[in-house]
Amino acid sequence: MTNGISRSLELLCPTCAGSAFEFDDNIDEIVRTYQCLGCGGSFSHDQIMLANASRIEAEVEAIGEELVGDAVKRLKKAFSGNKFIKIK
Template sequence: MDDLSVQVPLSCPTCGCTEFSEVSGQDQDSADERRFICAHCGVAISRDQLTEANSASIDATIQDMGDDIISALSKDLKKALKRKGWKVK
C-alpha cells in the first residue's frame, strides 16, 4: 500500500503553541503517562491529555484521509486478486 501516513501537529490547549519538550527522567514503559512541557507557556501536560485536547483535529484528519485509504486498499486488493488468477474489473 502507498504510504498513507500523516502527521497531525498537536497544539497546547492553553496557548496553541505546537512545540513541546519532554519531561526528562520519565519511565519510558508507559508512553501514555509521559509528560510534556509547552515551549511557550510552560504548561505541563500528559500525552493522554494532549491527545484528548487535540481530538477534534485528529478526527478531522482521519475523516479527510478516508477516501485515500479506501482507494489504496481497493487498488491493493485488486492487485492481490489478479496475482491469484481472479478476473477483476
C-alpha cells in the same frame, strides 16, 4: 498508493496551540508529562490527546474521503469509453 496516508499530525498545546513540547523520552508516553515550550504549561498525555481528538478525527476523515474520491475517479476513468459497463 501511499499518498495521503503517511502524513503526520502535529499535536498542539491545549492552551496556546503551540506545537513544541519538552518531555522525558525515558518515561512511558502514557504517564509522561509534556511541557509546552510556548506557554510553559504542563500536560499529561491524556490531556494532549483529548485536546487534539477532534483534529485527529477530522484528519482521519479527510484521509478517508481522499482515498474514496481517488478510487471513484480511477474507476470512472477506467470504464469511460466502455459502452457495456455503466457505473451507477
